[in-house]
Amino acid sequence: MPTYSPPTRSVLIVDGSSDSREVLRAVLELRGWNIIEADGTVAGLEMADALHPDVILLDTDTQAADDAAVQASFDDASRRNNASLVVIGQARFNGVDSHHRIVAKPYHYGPLIRTIDELSARVLAKAS
Amino acid sequence: MASLFVIQGRDQGKRFDLSDALLSVGREATNAIQLHDTEVSRRHAELRRENDTGQVLLTDLGSSNGSFVNSEPVQRRILKSGDRVQFGRTLMLFTDDQGGSNVMDAVDIVGQHLRESGSRIVKSISQLEGSQIFGGQTSGESPWLARARSNLQVMYRTALAVSHTLDIEQLLDRILELIFEWVEADRGCIMVVDRETDELTPLVRRNRKGVNDEERMLISRTILDYVMQNKEGVLTSDARDDQRFDPSGSIVKMGVREAICVPMQGRYGIVGVIYIDTFTPPGRMLAHHTNRFSEEHLKLMIAIGHQAALAVEDTSYYSAMVQAERLAAMGQTIATLSHHVKNILQGIRGGSYLIEEGLKISDFNVVRKGWGIVDKNQEKISNLVMDMLTFSKERQPDMTPALLNDTVADVVELMQTRARDVGVTLTYEPQVDLPELLLDPDALHRAILNVVTNAIDACEKLPSGQVAVSTVYQPEESLVQIIVADNGEGISPEDIKRIFNVFESRKGARGTGLGLPVSQKILREHGGEITIESAPGEGSRFILSIPATIPEQSLGTGFLPPE
Numbered sequence: 001m002p003t004y005s006p007p008t009r010s011v012l013i014v015d016g017s018s019d020s021r022e023v024l025r026a027v028l029e030l031r032g033w034n035i036i037e038a039d040g041t042v043a044g045l046e047m048a049d050a051l052h053p054d055v056i057l058l059d060t061d062t063q064a065a066d067d068a069a070v071q072a073s074f075d076d077a078s079r080r081n082n083a084s085l086v087v088i089g090q091a092r093f094n095g096v097d098s099h100h101r102i103v104a105k106p107y108h109y110g111p112l113i114r115t116i117d118e119l120s121a122r123v124l125a126k127a128s
Numbered sequence: 129m130a131s132l133f134v135i136q137g138r139d140q141g142k143r144f145d146l147s148d149a150l151l152s153v154g155r156e157a158t159n160a161i162q163l164h165d166t167e168v169s170r171r172h173a174e175l176r177r178e179n180d181t182g183q184v185l186l187t188d189l190g191s192s193n194g195s196f197v198n199s200e201p202v203q204r205r206i207l208k209s210g211d212r213v214q215f216g217r218t219l220m221l222f223t224d225d226q227g228g229s230n231v232m233d234a235v236d237i238v239g240q241h242l243r244e245s246g247s248r249i250v251k252s253i254s255q256l257e258g259s260q261i262f263g264g265q266t267s268g269e270s271p272w273l274a275r276a277r278s279n280l281q282v283m284y285r286t287a288l289a290v291s292h293t294l295d296i297e298q299l300l301d302r303i304l305e306l307i308f309e310w311v312e313a314d315r316g317c318i319m320v321v322d323r324e325t326d327e328l329t330p331l332v333r334r335n336r337k338g339v340n341d342e343e344r345m346l347i348s349r350t351i352l353d354y355v356m357q358n359k360e361g362v363l364t365s366d367a368r369d370d371q372r373f374d375p376s377g378s379i380v381k382m383g384v385r386e387a388i389c390v391p392m393q394g395r396y397g398i399v400g401v402i403y404i405d406t407f408t409p410p411g412r413m414l415a416h417h418t419n420r421f422s423e424e425h426l427k428l429m430i431a432i433g434h435q436a437a438l439a440v441e442d443t444s445y446y447s448a449m450v451q452a453e454r455l456a457a458m459g460q461t462i463a464t465l466s467h468h469v470k471n472i473l474q475g476i477r478g479g480s481y482l483i484e485e486g487l488k489i490s491d492f493n494v495v496r497k498g499w500g501i502v503d504k505n506q507e508k509i510s511n512l513v514m515d516m517l518t519f520s521k522e523r524q525p526d527m528t529p530a531l532l533n534d535t536v537a538d539v540v541e542l543m544q545t546r547a548r549d550v551g552v553t554l555t556y557e558p559q560v561d562l563p564e565l566l567l568d569p570d571a572l573h574r575a576i577l578n579v580v581t582n583a584i585d586a587c588e589k590l591p592s593g594q595v596a597v598s599t600v601y602q603p604e605e606s607l608v609q610i611i612v613a614d615n616g617e618g619i620s621p622e623d624i625k626r627i628f629n630v631f632e633s634r635k636g637a638r639g640t641g642l643g644l645p646v647s648q649k650i651l652r653e654h655g656g657e658i659t660i661e662s663a664p665g666e667g668s669r670f671i672l673s674i675p676a677t678i679p680e681q682s683l684g685t686g687f688l689p690p691e
Contacts, residue, residue, distance in 0.1 A: 017471065017475070019474075019475040019501050020475070020478055022497065022501060023478035023482050026485075026494055026498075030485070030489070061471070105474075106470060106473070106477075107474075108477065109478055109481040110481065
């Protein structure tokens with residue numbers, strides 16, 4: 001008899017702050033997310049295409065992440081990989097839509113985690 | 129880049145960069161350049177950069193009070209560097225570094241020998257010899273030269289007196305002092321135009337010795353109005369006979385016999401007036417009819433007025449520029465520090481959130497992680513505050529006999545955990561015979577800590593990062609060194625030049641840009657210096673050198689360093 005296993009949800013955290021990455025990893029792992037970390041935008045874009053995360057979290061304080069072209073690359077990468085893009089900080093690229101979530105700074109972790117959890121529904125829908 | 133610098137008006141000191149292709153100017157906040165000036169229209173003018181030439185075109189948008197370039201009303205005008213642009217009461221200086229002629233192209237320096245340029249030296253005069261024109265009169269000197277020399281001397285000394293001051297009142301006081309040296313006036317006053325009200329405001333006054341200081345100085349508005357309206361200096365040798373003034377005017381009533389009033393005509397308008405007079409009460413006027421002021425005095429005063437006005441303008445604009453620079457520096461400092469504090473607070477918030485989540489599910493591993501983050505960020509903010517305090521204060525080091533090896537050992541011990549966390553090997557090799565020295569151990573601890581922290585950060589991404597700390601004593605040179613060597617990424621020569629600049633950091637959001645400037649400041653307070661040997665990809669050596677000062681009580685006591 002086949003057993004049911006929930007789809008693995010993965011989030012790519014692109015954040016230059018090791019503290020933020022550590023907090024998000026600890027909390028999201030407790031919620032069953034698989035965590036991928038990048039401390040820079042170049043590594044982040046490579047990981048997005050290589051590991052196909054369901055959600056990409058981009059902190060705009062990460063080196064070069066405040067640049068419109070870099071943010072547009074993450075937008076493209078998220079669309080290519082059918083992932084949702086959460087921008088923490090100011091979004092500078094055109095075409096922000098329901099595919100994105102923008103979280104203004106300074107932010108509280110509770111609402112951010114809830115935003116990521118809400119995206120689970122999209123992940124589950126995609127899996128089914 | 130082109131810019132407009134406000135040199136007069138409410139926005140004095142502001143600089144507007146004209147980087148966009150089209151910029152509107154006006155009173156409303158919707159304008160790219162908003163001027164806080166009630167005489168500027170809501171949408172006053174626009175500045176458009178021409179595509180083909182790159183020049184900036186000013187167009188008046190039908191403003192109520194007009195637009196002016198170099199005091200001329202304009203509808204449309206291509207601006208040139210150095211143009212004075214006026215909207216309402218706001219006067220701005222336009223500068224543009226593009227399109228200017230290159231002086232290098234227009235000047236040739238030919239050969240090393242004068243012969244090649246066709247010139248020869250006929251006579252040479254040293255600066256000292258040349259300046260003797262301001263000395264005493266020589267025999268056989270023509271009246272023209274005597275007069276010119278005398279006037280030159282006045283102007284020369286005026287120029288010398290009015291330079292290098294940022295205080296307008298101090299400047300005017302010196303000008304008035306000089307006038308009293310050259311002109312036999314009893315009283316004098318300098319009034320400056322208030323830019324808000326256009327009224328003349330007396331700023332400085334002076335009386336000749338012996339003239340009653342307590343008497344209020346009454347200055348005829350008739351004279352002031354005439355000078356301001358006609359932009360002319362006036363001499364009244366006898367107010368009653370002067371046709372230009374109404375006999376029933378205030379001069380007669382005040383009993384003024386002679387007065388000189390001149391405009392302070394600057395580059396951009398009249399900035400004020402200088403007024404001097406000799407006063408004789410009405411009852412004594414008939415007995416004293418000798419004129420003390422002549423037409424030559426008036427001419428000289430007009431020249432002094434002009435010179436004074438230029439100095440007032442320069443002082444005023446220089447003050448505005450200094451103020452603008454200060455505000456910019458302060459703004460940058462506040463922005464940078466706020467950014468660091470914000471990041472630290474975000475870390476504390478994250479740690480607190482983890483503690484809360486861990487407590488909710490009774491998972492003490494999560495709580496411990498959260499506490500670790502809070503603790504680390506408390507340390508960060510403590511270091512930031514200490515660095516800010518150290519950098520901001522001029523201080524003398526608290527010199528005390530101390531063992532430098534112990535101070536360095538404390539730093540190394542403190543940093544061992546951090547080094548282990550990021551996989552870096554941190555070693556320490558103290559100089560064995562290092563004696564007790566006079567130093568400020570707390571300050572040096574901070575200086576060394578900052579350098580060691582940087583060294584660990586520089587090699588944390590390496591598979592086998594190594595930081596080696598050592599102390600070296602050179603008794604023959606009375607020098608002691610703390611050497612921090614790492615095998616990290618190294619520093620390029622361009623970055624080494626900027627490494628001690630405040631807020632320059634190669635560590636992105638992690639660096640405050642304060643650590644090395646603070647370390648350098650502490651070393652210099654000890655009479656020492658930090659030198660760097662580094663090459664990209666090969667690691668770096670930071671050498672902290674300070675004079676090795678042996679405390680007096682250790683000299684001749686057979687002091688031995690501890691084993």
